[in-house]
Amino acid sequence: MPIRALIFDFDGLMVDTETPALQSWQEIYAEYGVTLNVHDWAATLGANAGFDAHTHLVSLLRERDPLLAERVIAERDTILARRQARKDELSADQPLLPGVAELLAEARAAGLPCAVASSSSRRWVEGWLRRLEVYHAFATVVTADDVVATKPAPDLFLTAAARLGLPPAGCLVLEDSPNGIRAARAAGCPVVAIPGAISRQVPLPPADLTLPSLAHTSLAALRQRFG
Template structure:
């Protein structure tokens, strides 16, 4: 079926917030002499659950220093707040990733509606879209606040398709994460994988097309490929 809408992931696809998310935790782990690997972290990509970084930190520290591990448990809220502040600081100056603005402009010119489907909160996603002056480019924005289950469940993409008034198999999904690709597949959407700085370090499920960057394609090329 010809492509009648585009559905964009947000984190890692439009803006590289995934690197600050990982690095902010890695810095805290390093303070306690342990390491957070990208492979342990990978389950979180595209999802908002599935891995408790603080609990993992406690488990690693407990192997070396049980008393310190108990201290970390007592200081959980403080550590989480400190990590969030560091993530926000590392994210603050991140720009739109290459090709995003151009693809949105091409879609606007062609009259092709666009949506965002993100496992992050509405406050996080809309704040970024407004800051980067692309909020107006989207017909609808679907976030974790709108569905019962986030990626890899299909709910976000199915909700976006319903709001767009377009069948899922006519909505082309642009994704960077394993959970996002699985969710798009489950929703029956064709999916283009655009691995980000973090997700390119891990295996990805099969996608209909893999691109190194959205700057390496155009709307015309995508419509020709999937039309």
């Protein structure tokens, strides 16, 4: 089926907020003398569940210092707040990733509707879209606040397609994460994988097309490939 809309993921696809997300936790882990590796973290890419970094930190500490582990449990809220503040600090100056603005401009010129489907909160996603002055480019924004289950469940993409008034098979999904690719597949959408700084370090499930960045394609090329 020809492409009738584009559905963008947000974190890692439009803006590299995935590196700050991981780095902020790695810094917390380092304070306690342990390490968080990208393969443990991979379960959370594109999702808002599946891996609890605080619980994982506690499990690592129990093996070497049970008393310290209990302190980390007691200080959970403080640790989470510090980590969020650090993530926000590291994310603050991140720009749109290469090719995003150009593809949105091409879609606008062609009259092709675009949507966002993200496992993050509406506050997070819309805040970024407005800050980067691309909110107006999207016909709809679907977030974790709009569905029962986030990626790898298909709900976000099915909701985006329904809001666009299109069948999922006509909505081309642009994704960087394993969970996002699985969700697009489950929804029946064709999917292009654009691995980000973090997701390129882990195995990805099969996609219909894989690109190093959105700067390596164009709307015309995508329409030719999927039309």
